[in-house]
Each structure stands twice: as C-alpha cells, then as structure tokens.
Amino acid sequence: MNQTARIFVPRIRSGLPLILCLALAMGGCKTMDRIGSFSARDNAALKGDDNSLRQHAESLGRRYDRNPADRETVLAYAGILRRLGQMEQAAAVLQKEAARKPDDLEILGAFGKALADAGRLTEAAAVLARAHTPERPNWSVLSAQGSVADRMGNHAAAQGYYEAALKIVPNESSILSNLGLSYALSKDIARAEETLRLAVAQPDADERVRQNYALVLALRGDFKKAESIGRKDAPPERVAANITSVRQSMAEPDRWSDLRRLDQKSATAGLQ
DSSP: OOGOOOOOOOOOOHHHHHHHHHHHHHHHSSOOOOTSSSSSHHHHHHHHHHHHHHHHHHHHHHHHOOOOHHHHHHHHHHHHHHHHTTTTHHHHHHHHHHOOOOOOOHHHHOOOOOOOTTTTTHHHHHOOOOTSSSOOHHHHHHHHHHHHHHHOOHHHHHHHHHHHHHHHHHOHHHHHHHHHHHHHHOOOOOHHHHHHHHHHHTTTTHHHHHHHHHHHHHHOOOHHHHHHHTTTTSOHHHHHHHHHHHHHHHHHSSSHHHHHHHHTTTGGGGGO
C-alpha cells in the first residue's frame, strides 16, 4: 500500500523524535508477517495495488466468517487488514486465534506486530516476548521487539534486539534500517547514517529503507543527497515537502538543539 511506504510526514510540528518513531511505525521494518505459507493467490494480493487489496480483503473476510478457526485464513486476513491500515481489526482477528492457540508462535508474532501497528505498545511488548524462545529465536520478532522498544523510548534495549536479529540474518536491510533509526533517536547521527548507508546497499533494500536513509541524511544537514535519494521513489514535490518538514522540525526548540545547529550550518546546501 503506497501510503504506508511514506516515511516523512509533511508539515509535522511535533519534533524530530516523533518523525523518527513514525518511520519505525510506518515502514522502518518489514512489518508484514511471513507470507510464504499463504496461498499463491493471497501472496499475489498482498503485493497488489489498493483496489486488489480491498477486493481480496472482502473475499478473505467472507472466508473468515465461514471458518474463523482456519489458521491460514486468519493469518492472510489479518495481514491484508494491516496492509489496508485497519490495525485494530487485524489485532482483534489475531487475538481470537491467539486465545485458541496460545502456543502458536507464528500467531503470537503476528498478533504482537498488529498490536504494535495499533499503537498498543505495552501489550505488544508482552505478546512479542512470548512469540519466540531462546531455543527458537525469530529475527522478525526480534526486530519488532526493537521497534516497540524504540517507540517506548528504550533505545539501548532496542539496539540489543536489532543486533541479536542481525546475528541470525546478517545484513538484512529492514533490521539495519531500524537500527539506523534507533541510533538517530539516540542522537548518534553519524552512526545512523553509516548503518543506513549499509542498509541501502543490500540487494533487498526497498523504498522504505531508502526513504529512511534520506531522512537521516537530512538530519545530518546533507539535504542535496537526501533529495537525490528521495527522488528515486517519490515525485520531486513530495521530496521537497519531506525535506521542508525535517528542516522545520529541526528548527523547533526541543532536545534536538544540536541537530538544529547542524541544520543552520548546512542551510546553504539544502532546498530553498
């Protein structure tokens, strides 16, 4: 869904920490659950445009109504609801299945991610902690735990989760992207840029990873390069609005004052 791939929020007024948390919430990681167990039709629909997503969601809804205990239908239906932005409904569908199958790690993982999507972070953290075990660690769940921890303000814990996930899948672009954003939230912008530069160099890097890299480049004051990266996936007018959003937020009197000074120092390099 195109909307969820937009990382910057034009004319935001709530400061850089919120922009970075939005990036984590809206696509800093690949929040869709593993879809390999779904039917070929479900997999194709999940990758389709908005119209095909809505049509298939209606079909899956009817399948779910006929048999709400069918595990694969639950996962497919919840997945497509999340893609459509219906986070609370997805969480409700998965909650029922998790109650029926409290030891199903994949269901718990999907439920925890849906709760995180819905902003129910404390609940999400509790569910995700049960969604894998030390004997069966899941990198996707670890990355989701990191995203939740970052959004709750515990950046050190978040970085620990990402690092553990990278031990399982080294150089996975979505984890590197989240880790880079976590460094940015910790105000380690140089390390954030280095990590996101590595993320975009990976073969599986997608639009969300590139937009997160552009965001951190803008935070460093490298507006020309941020614009160049952003234009690979977005029209120039949206890129300009995104860069303006970051610059406006950097000018706010908050805890990012050091970044504001960087912005002022590099102002001549940015968009006018």
